[in-house]
Amino acid sequence: KAYSIKNLNGPLFGVIEGGNANANNGANATVSSFALVNQTVNVPQGPAGGVACIAKNVYMNYCLVQGTVSGSGAVGGLIGKAEGVYLTTCAYIGASSFSNSTLQSSGGSVGGIVGESVGKTIRNCLVYNANLQTTGGNAVGGIVGTESMTVIDSNYSMAYALSNGGQTTEKVGRIVGVFTDDNSSGSVTDANGGWRGMQLNWSAISDDGTNRHQGIDLVYAGGKLKMAKENSVFNLLGDSWSTPVYGTRPTEL
Numbered sequence: 001k002a003y004s005i006k007n008l009n010g011p012l013f014g015v016i017e018g019g020n021a022n023a024n025n026g027a028n029a030t031v032s033s034f035a036l037v038n039q040t041v042n043v044p045q046g047p048a049g050g051v052a053c054i055a056k057n058v059y060m061n062y063c064l065v066q067g068t069v070s071g072s073g074a075v076g077g078l079i080g081k082a083e084g085v086y087l088t089t090c091a092y093i094g095a096s097s098f099s100n101s102t103l104q105s106s107g108g109s110v111g112g113i114v115g116e117s118v119g120k121t122i123r124n125c126l127v128y129n130a131n132l133q134t135t136g137g138n139a140v141g142g143i144v145g146t147e148s149m150t151v152i153d154s155n156y157s158m159a160y161a162l163s164n165g166g167q168t169t170e171k172v173g174r175i176v177g178v179f180t181d182d183n184s185s186g187s188v189t190d191a192n193g194g195w196r197g198m199q200l201n202w203s204a205i206s207d208d209g210t211n212r213h214q215g216i217d218l219v220y221a222g223g224k225l226k227m228a229k230e231n232s233v234f235n236l237l238g239d240s241w242s243t244p245v246y247g248t249r250p251t252e253l
Contacts, residue, residue, distance in 0.1 A: 002033040002062060011041050011053050018057035018084075031060045039067030047073040047080025047108065047115060050092065057084040066093040068101075073108040074115030074145060075134070077127060082114045088123045094130035094159075105134040109145030109177060110164075112157055117144050121151040130159040139177030140164045142194050148180040153189040157215075161199040172200045175214040192216065 005012070018029030036050055047053045048071025051063055065077050074081045077092025092112050094102030109115045112127030122144060132140050139145045142157025152175065162172050171177050174194035193216035 002035065004035045004037055005039075006037045008036055008039045008067075009041075011043070011049060011051065012036060013052040014054070016052045016055045016058050018059075029058045031055075031058060031063060033062045035064040035066070037066050039065060039069075041067070041069040041071075043071040043073075043080075045072050047071055047075065048105075049076045049078055049080040049115070051078045053080045055079045055082050055085050058082075058086075060085065060087045061089050063090045064093070065091070068094070068103070070101075070104040070106075071108070072106045075103055075105040075108060075110045076115035076145070077103055077112050077130070079114045079117075080108075081116045082120075083118045084120050085114070085117065085122075086120045087113065087125065088121070089125065091126040091128065092130060093128045101133045102130045103132045105138065107136060107138065108134065109139040109141075110134045110162075111141050111145035111177070112143050112159055113155070114144050116146045117150045118148045119150060121153070122155060123151070123153045125155045127155075127157040127159050130157075132159055132162045134163070135165045137164050137171060139171045141172075141177035142174040142198065143176065143192065145177045146180055147176045147178070147188070151187045151189075152176060152192060153187070154191040156192070157194045157198070159195070159198055161202070163201050166201045173214050174198050174200065188214070190215070 016029055039050055041048050041050055043053060048069050050065030050069050069075055069077060071080060078090055103110050110132045112130055112132060113122055113125050127142055134140050140162045142159045142162060143155045144152060157174055164172055175192045176188055
């Protein structure tokens with residue numbers, strides 16, 4: 001059974017830490033099966049996330065955050081800074097207006113799901129109706145801002161726009177902003193996807209040899225979300241999740 005918490009002012013947890021990194025998909029602390037609806041998080045100093053500002057050795061699944069998150073460090077829709085976290089089948093939903101900044105940092109990496117991730121896995125997650133912003137040329141990514149030694153697989157970002165102040169496009173990617181390990185220890189698979197209409201530093205996505213253009217192209221046609229080069233409808237997060245219609249939000253958990 002899933003539960004909803006509405007109108008929460010602040011993160012659900014400041015810090016979550018499991019003690020055994022080898023247990024339960026890499027964690028012995030489990031966070032599961034809830035929705036945070038109409039949440040507002042503002043952390044003046046440090047990382048910020050809807051579920052947790054900092055998480056270490058945690059297994060997290062079937063969690064949904066809908067709202068806005070801001071901080072001065074790493075900012076993510078679910079987790080600001082993650083270490084050894086196995087995160088699967090979760091979603092972040094922002095605002096329904098292009099002009100609203102929904103995930104924002106004044107000096108750190110920003111990601112739709114996790115701001116900064118070191119180790120373990122982020123799989124089968126969705127970012128929807130989000131406008132991600134940071135400053136000073138920091139990393140910003142549709143799923144993860146900064147990645148190190150993390151498996152990132154089958155995630156889909158339907159963000160409106162990503163911006164790091166326009167200072168460099170090499171730290172802006174529709175799936176991952178920066179690979180601190182050159183993706184040698186982690187694995188960002190080709191099964192990830194991003195909306196073709198997403199803007200990066202106020203410009204349309206183009207495959208220009210940097211990491212700006214990542215993953216499968218997703219487009220809308222006939223009211224359905226599809227892969228750009230195939231006719232089949234793209235299945236997001238399994239049968240328990242509705243197919244999104246842009247400007248609205250998926251069915252809550």
